[in-house]
Amino acid sequence: MSTMVGNWKMAITDGCMPGDRLVLFNAGAGNAHVELTFCAEGGRPLGPFRVVVPPQRTRSATLEELAGSGLASRRVPYGVVVLSDVPVLVRPHPADQDAAQTRRPAA
Incomplete structure (x- = not known):
């Protein structure tokens, strides 16, 4: 579990696939320190992976850019x-x- 103070937490269960992008938007006045953990059915959680999103900016990255080579099959x-x-x-x-229409939720 994280040791960050003042945590804000959410989950995306739509079944993100390798190759997909996550767009993070920080509307605040200070840096957002973000931890991402990836969970797949039958596998161990990967992460947390840490990114900083500057104030009033977005950060966009593919799952592979965030998690490196730890992701399983595409x-x-x-x-x-x-x-x-x-x-x-x-x-x-x-x-x-087109694949977004047919996604199944992750475990």
Whole structure:
């Protein structure tokens, strides 16, 4: 578990796939220190991976950019747990827009 003070937590259960992007938006006046943990069915959680989002800015990255080579097959959907020291908006952006219609939730 995180040791961050003043935690803000959310989860994305739509089944993010490798190749998808996560867009993080910090509307606040200070840096957002964000931890991301990826969870797949039958696997161990990966992370937490830490990123900083500057104030009043967005940060966009693919799951691979965030988690490195720890992700399994490109066909494995992931849930994502987002933990931040300030509120942030998180938007998953599927690599394949057509696939977004047929996604199944991660475990």
